[in-house]
Every structure is written in structure tokens, then in C-alpha cells.
Amino acid sequence: MPKEEKGGGILTLVASPIGNDLDLSPRARAAIEGADLIAAEDTRRFLALCSREGLSPKGRIVSYYDQVEKGKAGKIVDEVLSGARAVLISDAGTPVINDPGYVVVNEAARRGARVTSCPGPCAAVTALILSGFRADRFCYEGFVPRKEGERKREFERLRSEERTSIFYESARRLEGSLRDMEQALGPERRICIARELTKEHEEVLRVTLGEALGLKGIMGEVALVVEGCPPKKGEAADFVEEAERMAREGARLKDAVKEIARREGVSPHELYEKVQESRRGK
Numbered sequence: 641m642p643k644e645e646k647g648g649g650i651l652t653l654v655a656s657p658i659g660n661d662l663d664l665s666p667r668a669r670a671a672i673e674g675a676d677l678i679a680a681e682d683t684r685r686f687l688a689l690c691s692r693e694g695l696s697p698k699g700r701i702v703s704y705y706d707q708v709e710k711g712k713a714g715k716i717v718d719e720v721l722s723g724a725r726a727v728l729i730s731d732a733g734t735p736v737i738n739d740p741g742y743v744v745v746n747e748a749a750r751r752g753a754r755v756t757s758c759p760g761p762c763a764a765v766t767a768l769i770l771s772g773f774r775a776d777r778f779c780y781e782g783f784v785p786r787k788e789g790e791r792k793r794e795f796e797r798l799r800s801e802e803r804t805s806i807f808y809e810s811a812r813r814l815e816g817s818l819r820d821m822e823q824a825l826g827p828e829r830r831i832c833i834a835r836e837l838t839k840e841h842e843e844v845l846r847v848t849l850g851e852a853l854g855l856k857g858i859m860g861e862v863a864l865v866v867e868g869c870p871p872k873k874g875e876a877a878d879f880v881e882e883a884e885r886m887a888r889e890g891a892r893l894k895d896a897v898k899e900i901a902r903r904e905g906v907s908p909h910e911l912y913e914k915v916q917e918s919r920r921g922k
């Protein structure tokens with residue numbers, strides 16, 4: 641145990657299945673059965689999992705969800721520092737990742753309590769590795785923002801994002817989000833819609849945003865993976881000539897700038913300004 645960690649207790653973050661109970665690891669089972677205290681996002685769902693999997697937790701079970709995290713985290717850390725073996729488990733997947741856990745891990749780290757994990761299922765990583773997109777660098781973005789303005793801004797930002805991005809989205813809002821994404825990124829950008837991962841009706845759709853608009857009735861739990869834009873081939877100033885050529889050939893300057901910016905991953909605003917600058921200089 642590292643020197644700065646106090647007490648003999650430990651907090652274990654346990655990843656739980658996202659659709660297939662067989663994904664509960666042997667280490668996770670042992671942690672659950674050996675814990676003195678189990679903080680579960682939803683105690684009924686936790687007990688249902690135990691009953692399906694023939695587990696007999698002996699420790700005290702407390703409910704631990706987002707709204708009570710701040711109030712309960714300190715007490716869990718107190719118990720760990722007094723020697724308790726505590727487990728944190730969310731409804732499905734990896735704790736902390738859009739699930740409770742950040743507050744208690746932060747508090748444990750601050751106070752020198754020992755924290756470990758039984759790693760396992762995480763919808764974001766599962767969707768990423770199935771997408772076929774580059775995974776050497778990626779960004780996890782959590783849930784797509786519900787507010788239209790925020791959502792559009794977020795998607796605009798992806799125009800020049802070279803890394804693969806992963807989002808969670810509810811099936812109900814998926815159609816609207818895909819529409820906004822297509823507006824921001826154009827019909828050619830590729831995405832992967834990963835639904836019902838690890839479940840019987842798992843489906844991994846790899847399509848362009850243009851094709852995605854035609855998909856109807858996608859149901860269940862969904863993770864979205866967006867391919868990054870191609871690496872920048874230059875700066876906005878490098879495309880002034882091309883924008884001018886397209887304008888001479890009949891395109892509206894704004895449309896020409898938008899198309900080049902989307903393709904080359906440069907800022908449309910910057911390119912437009914560069915064209916204006918070069919016109920002023922002539």
C-alpha cells in the first residue's frame with residue numbers, strides 16, 4: 641500500500657454488465673461478496689443482479705446516486721479510513737463515467753484513503769472499439785447536450801476535431817441529434833451508432849451522416865462514435881485562392897468557404913476573413 645494511504649480499508653469501484661450478466665468479472669464478484677459496505681446506484685437493481693448471479697453480499701447496502709453523492713461520500717471515506725472494505729457499483733457499466741463516483745474518489749484521494757477498481761464494461765469504450773475508427777486518440781463527451789444551442793455548438797466544434805469522439809444519447813433524441821450533426825459536419829462524415837451493446841439485439845451501424853438521416857426507429861440504449869476530421873492540410877490562408885476560384889466559377893463565397901472549411905478542417909470564419917483581407921490588399 642502506498643505510504644500516504646491510511647487505514648487498512650479500501651474502496652473498490654466495480655464495473656457491472658451493460659447488457660450481459662456474464663460480463664461481471666470474477667474479481668467483481670469477490671469484491672461484492674467480501675465487502676463490508678456496498679454503495680449501489682440503485683439497491684433494487686443491485687440485488688436483482690446478485691440474485692440472477694447467485695451472489696450473497698454480506699455487507700451493508702446503501703443507495704448512492706448522483707443527487708446524494710455529496711452528502712454520502714464523506715461517510716464512505718470515513719468508513720474506508722476506519723478499515724472497511726467498501727464497494728461502489730452503478731446500475732450498468734463503469735462507475736464515474738456518467739455515473740456516480742467522482743465525488744467519493746476525489747474525496748478518498750484527498751484524504752489518503754485507498755481506492756482500487758475491478759474494471760470491466762463501459763459502453764463508450766465498447767462502442768469505440770467496435771466503430772472501426774481510429775482509437776489511438778479519442779474524446780469522450782458524455783451525453784449529447786439537450787439544449788439545442790449547446791448541442792449545435794458542440795457539433796460545430798467537431799468540424800475541426802481530428803480525434804474520434806464518443807457520445808451517449810437517448811434513442812428518443814437521436815434523430816434530432818443526427819440532423820444537427822449532419823448540418824454541422826456535412827453528409828460525408830462517418831459515424832457509428834452502437835445500440836444495445838452486449839445484448840441480444842446488439843447492432844453496430846457504420847454509416848455516413850447523410851445515410852444516418854434515413855435511419856428510422858432506432859431503439860434501446862445508444863452510444864454514438866463520430867470519426868475525426870482528416871488531419872489539417874494547412875492553415876486557412878492556404879485556401880484563399882481556392883475559395884476565390886470557386887467564387888469565380890459561380891459559388892457564393894460563403895458556400896465556398898463553408899465547403900472548404902468542412903473538408904480541410906480549417907475555421908470557416910478565419911478563411912472568410914483571409915479572403916476579405918486578400919481582397920482589401922489588391
Ligand code: SAM
Pocket residue numbers: 658659730732733734735736737738739761762763764807808809810834835836837838839861862863
Ligand atoms: N457508466 C456507464 C458506462 O460505463 O457505460 C454509462 C452510464 S450512462 C448513465 C448510460 C448511457 O450509456 C446510456 O444512456 C447509453 O447512452 C449508454 N449505454 C449504456 N449501456 C449501453 C449499451 N448496452 N449499448 C449502448 N449504449 C449503452
